[in-house]
Amino acid sequence: MNQNFDIIIVGGGAAGFFTAINIAEKNPKLKVAILERGTEVLNKVRISGGGRCNVTHACFEPNELVKFYPRGEKELRGPFHQFCSGDTIEWFEKHGVELKIEADGRMFPVSNSSQTIIDCFLKATQKLGIAVLTGQSVQSIFKKDNLWKIETQNENYLTEKLILATGSNPKIWEMLQTFGHAVVSPVPSLFTFNIKDARIKELPGVTAQVTVKVKDTKLTSTGPLLITHWGMSGPTILKLSAWGARILHDKNYQFTIFVNWLNDVDATDAEKILKELKQEHAKKSVSKKSPFELTNRLWESLVLASGIESETKWADLSKIQLQNLANQLTNGTFQVNGKSTFKEEFVTAGGIDLKEINFKTMESKLHENLYFAGEIVNIDAITGGFNFQNAWTSGFIVANVIS
Known part of the structure; x- marks a missing residue:
C-alpha cells in the first residue's frame, strides 16, 4: 500500500x-x-x-x-x-x-x-x-x-x-x-589538534590571542586559542580545521604548526621589546611576571623552553637567550599528531x-x-x-x- x-x-x-x-x-x-x-x-x-x-x-x-x-x-x-x-x-x-x-x-x-x-x-x-x-x-x-x-x-x-x-x-x-x-x-571539518609537548603539558585551560600557521600550506588563522589536556583547541584552531579540512585530511592529521603567542608581533620586533625589558627590569627575575598579554604560567613555560632558568635575572640574559625567547614567543613550532572531534558538534x-x-x-x-x-x-x-x-x-x- x-x-x-x-x-x-x-x-x-x-x-x-x-x-x-x-x-x-x-x-x-x-x-x-x-x-x-x-x-x-x-x-x-x-x-x-x-x-x-x-x-x-x-x-x-x-x-x-x-x-x-x-x-x-x-x-x-x-x-x-x-x-x-x-x-x-x-x-x-x-x-x-x-x-x-x-x-x-x-x-x-x-x-x-x-x-x-x-x-x-x-x-x-x-x-x-x-x-x-x-x-x-x-x-x-x-x-x-x-x-x-x-x-x-x-x-x-x-x-x-x-x-x-x-x-x-x-x-x-x-x-x-x-x-x-x-x-x-x-x-571531518571541525576538530581540535592533538599535541604532546612539554611546553603546554601543564597548562590545560590557559587561553591566548594568537596567530597559527600550518607549515607548507597557506593556512593561517588568528583568534583565541585554548590549551587542553590533549593539545590545542579554541576558535582559531577550529577555524583552521574547517578551512583546512581537505588539506589536513590528506596529511593524515600529521603536520607542523607555528604559533605566534604575540599575535602580530614578529621575531625582530619581539627581540627589540625584550632588549628594552632587559634594560628596564635588569634586577628582576625573567620568568616571574609576564610582560605581555599572556598568563604568567604560559610565559614561564616559554621562558624555560628558551633555555632560561627560572631564577635568571633580565640583566643576565645572553644574546642567544633573547633570540630564543623571541622565537618561542613569535614562532613556536608544535607537532600535531592526530585530531579529536566533538561527537555532538x-x-x-x-x-x-x-x-x-x-x-x-x-x-x-x-x-x-x-x-x-x-x-x-x-x-x-x-x-x-x-x-x-x-x-x-x-x-x-x-x-x-x-x-
Whole structure:
C-alpha cells in the first residue's frame, strides 16, 4: 500500500522541519510529510551549542556572512540575499521565540535552551497538520512516472516533490550517486589538534590571542586559542580545521604548526621589546611576571623552553637567550599528531557537488522535483551558528519555490 503526499521531506532535523513548516504556512492545502529514520526528531538541534542551540550569527550582510563558509562561499551569496540572519531572527520572533546576541556574535534563544526551538517546530508542525513519521529508514528511492517512490523498511510512499534534508548520511549519498549525482567524499571539518609537548603539558585551560600557521600550506588563522589536556583547541584552531579540512585530511592529521603567542608581533620586533625589558627590569627575575598579554604560567613555560632558568635575572640574559625567547614567543613550532572531534558538534566537509544544484531554487540540475536543504550538500561553516543559518536559508528557498 502506498501512502501519497504532495511533498515528502526526508530528514527530521533542522533543515527538514524548517522547510516543511515554511511550505505548509505558504500553502496549507498541500499534504506534507517528514520521514525520520530515528525514533526522535531534531536530535542535533537538542545538543547543539551545548544544549542552548546556536540558532544563527549576528552578521547581517550577505557578502560578509558568506566568508564564514569554507565550502559554499560563492554559492550562498544569492541565497543569503533572499533569506539572511535578520530574516531568521524575524521568523523565530513571529513564531514566539526571541533570540539574543552574545558578545562574540553568536545568537541563542533568550531561554538559553534548545528545547525552545524544538517546541517551536513541533508546535508548528502539529498546527499545520504536517505528518511527522519516525522510524522510517529509507531503503530506496526511485522515479515512477512523474512521481518519486520512497521505500522505507515498513512503508512505501509516493510524492510529486521530494526534498532531501538528511545531513551527512552516507546511505542517502550512495542512493544519489546511482541517480548520477556526484558526491564529494566527506571528511571531518571541525576538530581540535592533538599535541604532546612539554611546553603546554601543564597548562590545560590557559587561553591566548594568537596567530597559527600550518607549515607548507597557506593556512593561517588568528583568534583565541585554548590549551587542553590533549593539545590545542579554541576558535582559531577550529577555524583552521574547517578551512583546512581537505588539506589536513590528506596529511593524515600529521603536520607542523607555528604559533605566534604575540599575535602580530614578529621575531625582530619581539627581540627589540625584550632588549628594552632587559634594560628596564635588569634586577628582576625573567620568568616571574609576564610582560605581555599572556598568563604568567604560559610565559614561564616559554621562558624555560628558551633555555632560561627560572631564577635568571633580565640583566643576565645572553644574546642567544633573547633570540630564543623571541622565537618561542613569535614562532613556536608544535607537532600535531592526530585530531579529536566533538561527537555532538560533528560537522563534515563533503556532500552533493555544488555544480549540480540550482541555488536559486535548491533543485537538482539532474532531476526535476528533487530538492536539497541543509548539510546534505557540500557546504559547511565554522562554528558560531553558521551551519544552522545555511539550513534555514536553503529550507526557506525550497519552500518559496514549491509551495
